[in-house]
Amino acid sequence: MDARAVIAAVRKHETPPPEALVWFAQGLASGAVSDAQAGAFAMAVVLNGLSQEGRVALTQGMRDSGDVLSWDLPGPVLDKHSTGGVGDCVSLILAPVLAACGAYVPMISGRGLGHTGGTLDKLEAIPGVDVNVPERRLRLITREVGCAIVGASTTIAPADRRLYAIRDVTATVESVDLITASILSKKLAAGLEGLVLDVKCGSGAFMKTHEDAKTLAQALVSTANGAGCKTAALITDMNQPLAPALGNALEVAICMEVLSGNAAVAPRLHELTVSLCVQVLAMQGAHPDDALDKVRDALSSGAAMERFAHMIAALGGPPDMAQDWHTHLPKAPVVGEVTAPQSGYISAIDGEALGLIVVGLGGGRQVETDQIDPAVGLSEVVSLGQVVQRGDPLCVLHAADEDSAMAAAQAIQAAITIGAKASQGPLVLEGVS
The missing domain is CATH 3.40.1030.10 (Nucleoside phosphorylase/phosphoribosyltransferase catalytic domain)
Known part of the structure; x- marks a missing residue:
């Protein structure tokens, strides 16, 4: 087993043998595979991909690189x-x-x-x-x-x-x-x-x-x-x-x-x-x-x-x-409505932008060492297709202070589009089995 051989195979659009990919995964855990080799392998996979057989072998090898639980229970796990x-x-x-x-x-x-x-x-x-x-x-x-x-x-x-x-x-x-x-x-x-x-x-x-x-x-x-x-x-x-x-x-x-x-x-x-x-x-x-x-x-x-x-x-x-x-969950000190700047239908919601707004309020991490404020965020958020009049609430904002609340309110209004009539599509789009 040789990390260089595994990397070279993927680089040449070949699938390494399953046992080689399992060994490579074990080497990631043990240190037998270096950081340089791990990075080269990852780049080769990004550029050329793995076959279905290779993907299964890599998954199993990574699964088995540590503890694998087994159960004896009177129902399915x-x-x-x-x-x-x-x-x-x-x-x-x-x-x-x-x-x-x-x-x-x-x-x-x-x-x-x-x-x-x-x-x-x-x-x-x-x-x-x-x-x-x-x-x-x-x-x-x-x-x-x-x-x-x-x-x-x-x-x-x-x-x-x-x-x-x-x-x-x-x-x-x-x-x-x-x-x-x-x-x-x-x-x-x-x-x-x-x-x-x-x-x-x-x-x-x-x-x-x-x-x-x-x-x-x-x-x-x-x-x-x-x-x-x-x-x-x-x-x-x-x-x-x-x-x-x-x-x-x-x-x-x-x-x-x-x-x-x-x-x-x-x-x-x-x-x-x-x-x-x-x-x-x-x-x-x-x-x-x-x-x-x-x-x-x-x-x-x-x-x-x-x-x-x-x-x-x-x-x-x-x-x-x-x-x-109700009594156990923390509550933010600043709570207020963010209102619609105009009348119309909720025609689009930028979910990623809303998520980042919550992160900016302190509800998520911008660097790994950040401490999360569990109380901040948005509630009563409008849904697609909903009719709003100017001044109606788009959501209720929960913030730690007035400054962060004001900045978030402007970003929320930008993330929610009010325009022509829009309808909600189905929630479950397709099953894959």
Whole structure:
């Protein structure tokens, strides 16, 4: 096995043998592959790509470069991954819903990236919650509660951690093959039996076009299935925020409303959560109609809320989250409406711009060492096709001070276009299996 031979093969549009790619992944974790070799490999893959066989081998090698969990539980071990968007807090609802349906969800999640929020950052808006738990604790919470949303330990897919850091500084992040291996190596290390993917496209997504999203979805689905995990994907619309709230505590508040049975407060969030739950349950053999009934009952009966509250308490949060969540979530000192400068229809929403506005308010990180303000963000955001009169609210702004509020208000008005009548397209654009 020789790193130079692997790099040379990819450079010549050849696929290295699977065992060579597995060795290369192990070398990333052990240090046998140098930074220069890792960077050269990443650039070769960006320029020339890998075959399907090569992508599966690289993913499996990166998965196996650290700990791979195995489970002995009385139900299927399932999970979900989203490629990222604004107002996307599906995970906080989906995990307890699946747990209430008899599945087990050891969800290893991430933090905010660019203009998109991170599931771990949202959870940490709840006082006392600690998402950095050892494997023993992850196993205990998953078995007792049915779901645990936690951060990845340093022993999960260390090859990916090393390669991603090198990709970040060598302009080699944007590769479907490397994105696929990065996402799946961490997810598959959790020992899953089924995985559903939410691949987003539109103004608030990383993939702006349906075509690009479909390419990534097909790569993810075929690679995960090739690596032995039943996987399907939904391609979904992100031309407006998924929930009418952006910001960590504000998104948790929306999730608590949906878990309380109030679907009307965030109909798109509710619809997508239900669709993803039904998809992953159906992959395990459930009839779609039966799965739909179980998911709806988990929400309407309060069973999903009970699981969520139990998980929060197990992670160090308040024991009464289900009853008194309003009192536990932090609130910004400056709150006010951002109003429409003219009358008309909401014809376009720049989701990426809104996400960056929240980051600028302190709701995300501009450098890795930034401390997040969990209280800031936007709530009651308008939706596409909505009619507004001049002076009507476009959203409610939550800020730390008046200066940041004023700057954000102007940027929000620029990010929301008021013009000719526009209608909402479907939320779920296509399934990939």
